[in-house]
Amino acid sequence: MRFSLLSLLLCFLLSRAQAIPPSREIEKAQIKDFTDQLFEISSVMLHDVINPPAAARFYAYATLAAYQVVVNNSEHYPYLSEKFKEVPEFEMPQAPESLNIAFASTYAMLALGEKILPSGYMLQDKQNAYADSFQQNYVLSDLTLDENIQYARAVASEVLAYAGSDGYSRLSTYTRYIPTQKEGHWYPTPPAYIEAIEPSWMHVRPFFMDSANQFSPPPPAPFSLDTSSSFYQQTMEVYHTVKDVNDEQEEIANFWDCNPFAVKFTGHMAIGLKKITPGGHWMGIAGIACEKADISLKRAVFVHALLALSLHDAFISCWHEKYRSDRIRPETVINRYIDQKWKPILQTPPFPEYTSGHSVASASAAVILTQLLGENFAFDDDSEVYFGLPIRSFSSFTQAANEAAISRLYGGIHFRDAIEDGVAEGKAIGHYILNKLALNVNSYSGK
Template sequence: MIFSRRHFMASAGIAGFAGLSGCTGQFGSANSYLTPIMRPQNHNIVTHWCDVIMQQIRDQRVPPPRAAYNLAMPTAAGFLAANGILQAYDDPFGIGVGPRGADPAMAYGVAFATAASEVFQQPFIGERMDFANQIPDGEAKSLGAAWGRQVGLKIVKMRTRDGSQPSKVNYYLNRYQRRHDALQWTPTGPLYSAKPGPAFDSFSRPLFPGHGQIKPWTMGRTENFRTAPFHDPASPEFAAEFDQVRVLGAADSRERTADQSEIALFWEDGPWGITPPGHYMLIAIQVLQDRNLSFIEWARAMALIGMTQCDASIQAWDTKYSHDVIRPETAIRHRAPKFANPDPRVEREQGWRSYIPTPEFPSYTSGHSTFGAAGAAMIGHILGSDEVSFAHQSPDQVLWPQLRGVTRHWNRLSDAADENGMSRIYGGVHWMRDHLVGMEAGKAIANHAHAQYFRRRV
């Protein structure tokens, strides 16, 4: 069965999707992430549900690695439920064939919401009711709902013991061995606040030290994507990167240009917004909207983006805690004399501060760079080209009101990914090697996933 765009829009009552509400901001409202970047005629069931979970990431203040995890399960479940009925692509998860005559759009929404309810611990009652009301009653709807719930629960069960169980206290629990040299990561000093309004500064335990041991969606063994060691701190390469971030990333830098400062804030994507993995899902929706994708193509695209963003988070966090590398802030303010580096540029500056807040987990590699490279490469695979011109404004401006009205432009998806990663150098929170190696890993994850997962049936 070929499920055309016209059939999809008619059977799903697509014209009514601008009015879906529940606890989520409606498309067209200021709360919807899609309002600034998507034309109403392009809005559809898949983008609607993606908007729901992107808003949940913002509203629940979900940190980036967990946000990436939360994007994967619902998008994968929705696609697998619809694909079980349409049989358009291979199914590597053994979901099976859906019931004949079932509505794939209904199956998608129910499976998506079932999985989303699990990862966000939010029932989405209003969203479910509004969605169901947009689809005409009948046997197809009933069959689709039953199949969607079956698939959603199967995906939830499949991921129940995947190592993602959240812990309220971020302890190492011997999952990774600490390094014992001058490069060892230590909590960043109580110098920064990244919250609107008053906040108490404090040392923070490392964020999610077990996240790197979650079962991947597409990578197989995470160790296969683990990167080479960081620089020797006594090497010329380290000295050059130390000096680079010290000069460009300082809060009071005179070398960082106005454009570089804007880039640092534009891509900051902290936990008070969409986060880096959510940002790349938003970019995917923006650049895919005019490509005349069918319903199942949209579902597949978002599932691949969600799964690879999750795997990027697993790979990055596994690498971070395997290598346990210090952040520039601690190195420059405190640790420089212990590196035994003969280069005179490697010297201590006790008053140095990074331009943007330094995150509370090891530096190597950059999660931003890994997320960005994986997202850009996967979108490029879906489109068949990296040559995509697009522009948009920062999706969240709570922390950085100076970004209001600022629009950035790119001619290639990879240009946006590189800018995203470089933002962390300009912000003073990463070493250049963190960025370069993270980009390599993210691209490799996307290339592998696209080659191995959800291939079209002949």
């Protein structure tokens, strides 16, 4: 009888040990928790139809809140905020002895999102569900959970206060942008003829750049209908590319569309097509890569935060140039002067053409992710499956960024110089940020 009880006890202990996943599996599960909750923030942005530069700002502050939990309670990680253009005077709370960094960092991100997004209240239920799930999966006491929640909210409050001084709240006070009828300048495009988005975005404070025009590209090709001019030749390239587009090019164009303002008309009814922004697409790629890579939850939070902060600066630089050059879109030129019935494959976004926002953002993102995760990091990008698009596979972040850039030509919404100069602009921003931080990534590669 004694032997039987001992055997049962050993079997019970063995089964319990097998039920507890190894630490690496726990790490992977917590990274997925983080990326899943970040997607909840993206879902609220979809609901609110957040524009690309604003989305980048919201991602930046949300992930910065998560990262502040990590950096305040870990070794080997750099204080990114010490390199900001305007260094914040954070008064971070004392972490509780019961601190669970995985939980508190993710919860801080959700708490920041709740306060900063127009419909952030939608994240309240997500916070509660995440807390209940984490407590159940990792057996936290009610007291421990409450202490971590209070700490995460306090950290988020400090970051939110810093966000309140970045100039975003004053954007509506600037002189309203009014399109000009002059040749070569931007004018609202069909089918919805939406007014220009965020014409004063250059007044939002960057994180790392000294100014919005620090990385201004060369001037775009001047408007000209002379058949020998660069502008006319680029116009005809867009025109013929769309007319002769093949299946692969059309799939690429749609995969990287990322236009939250797309509208479909059925009779007299306009239907908004929900799509993620370029920044949201790259945040999704970061999540895919971090779940695949052999890294810690802390490092995954770091990757997301630095990427989001860099995307924010990239959009400030790009938007400054868009409204400085105020360049006409291919659709407007072609319909006015070449072919009234021509339509691009993608709907033209509602802001000036030069430089290409996706080109700038993607190039800067690729520089950051390549430095942090590797030069030949292959991945399957399923971030658009949610929107009914197939998975695309890439051998590196650079390959993905280059495809995102050229997709704007295939889609008929950008001229070639806006794409190529946008890539150069984005790369310059990414390298500048890395150099400013002087990162030694090997020192905290897996900690």
